[in-house]
Amino acid sequence: xxxxxxxxxxxxxxxxxxxxxxxxxxxxxxxxxxxxxxxxxxxxxxxxxxxxxxxxxxxxxxxxxxxxxxxxxxxxxxxxxxxxxxxxxxxxxxxxxxxxxxxxxxxxxxxxxxxxxxxxxxxxxxxxxxxxxxxxxxxxxxxxxxxxxxxxxxxxxxxxxxxxxxxxxxxxxxxxxxxxxxxxxxxxxxxxxxxxxxxxxxxxxxxxxxxxxxxxxxxxxxxxxxxxxxxxxxxxxxxxxxxxxxxxxxxxxxxxxxxxxxxxxxxxxxxxxxxxxxxxxxxxxxxxxxxxxxxxxxxxxxxxxx
Numbered sequence: 001x002x003x004x005x006x007x008x009x010x011x012x013x014x015x016x017x018x019x020x021x022x023x024x025x026x027x028x029x030x031x032x033x034x035x036x037x038x039x040x041x042x043x044x045x046x047x048x049x050x051x052x053x054x055x056x057x058x059x060x061x062x063x064x065x066x067x068x069x070x071x072x073x074x075x076x077x078x079x080x081x082x083x084x085x086x087x088x089x090x091x092x093x094x095x096x097x098x099x100x101x102x103x104x105x106x107x108x109x110x111x112x113x114x115x116x117x118x119x120x121x122x123x124x125x126x127x128x129x130x131x132x133x134x135x136x137x138x139x140x141x142x143x144x145x146x147x148x149x150x151x152x153x154x155x156x157x158x159x160x161x162x163x164x165x166x167x168x169x170x171x172x173x174x175x176x177x178x179x180x181x182x183x184x185x186x187x188x189x190x191x192x193x194x195x196x197x198x199x200x201x202x203x204x205x206x207x208x209x210x211x212x213x214x215x216x217x218x219x220x221x222x223x224x225x226x227x228x229x230x231x232x233x234x235x236x237x238x239x240x241x242x243x244x245x246x247x248x249x250x251x252x253x254x255x256x257x258x259x260x261x262x263x264x265x266x267x268x269x270x271x272x273x274x275x276x277x278x279x280x281x282x283x284x285x286x287x288x289x290x291x292x293x294x295x296x297x298x299x300x301x302x303x304x305x306x
């Protein structure tokens with residue numbers, strides 16, 4: 001374990017797996033998951049803890065006289081949290097190159113910045129207090145505004161990964177945003193030597209149109225055939241690129257949330273795009289992705305187009 005407290009975190013994050021921690025049990029699970037992932041990918045691991053001093057000063061208000069001692073205590077607590085996280089990562093793989101970074105910045109802002117060059121950004125995801133609030137603004141901000149891929153670690157129990165022998169499941173919606181998710185899902189399945197299940201829900205097409213007709217005017221049989229064809233077309237090139245990955249295709253009339261939520265009970269990882277084809281242009285995190293990072297039973301990877 002090597003700590004570089006004086007190095008530039010942006011340099012340390014380059015092509016690394018970055019994980020945010022606040023010392024909570026859910027953060028510990030995220031650190032373990034990130035360490036396992038970094039070891040498998042042969043990447044460096046950067047563990048980040050943020051003090052958010054601007055936010056702290058706003059809370060302190062007129063208690064300026066207390067500020068130096070409070071901040072000193074925060075620094076000490078942060079160092080303790082990072083030391084514990086470093087030990088957890090070292091327990092996963094003693095050979096892993098892991099770095100810790102204590103920052104005074106806002107956690108969401110820093111993690112979003114680091115995501116520009118990171119291989120992956122990881123956060124824990126059950127309700128809890130702490131600087132990195134796991135089901136609050138930090139998680140949703142990073143998942144919604146981050147670059148590349150963000151993984152929200154859910155469903156972990158006592159540090160063990162959820163459904164380790166399950167498939168990687170990717171939600172395919174036919175949108176350009178979803179293409180990045182398909183690419184990430186194939187790569188993850190290949191690295192994990194896991195089956196890839198590509199699921200496509202088409203019950204959200206009731207407001208769409210094809211060849212001048214609304215989808216509701218098209219016979220269900222023809223529509224189902226068309227949706228199977230769409231899924232096959234979206235996967236074809238990637239199956240050629242990853243011939244080692246066994247792919248199972250599933251088309252369902254269930255809504256995407258319900259469908260992917262059910263698959264999360266068995267999957268080791270769910271992969272989704274940041275916005276679906278039905279999303280509004282201004283929304284950086286679609287309703288399905290938003291729901292999954294808060295309710296899925298396994299880790300969820302939200303992939304932004306880059």
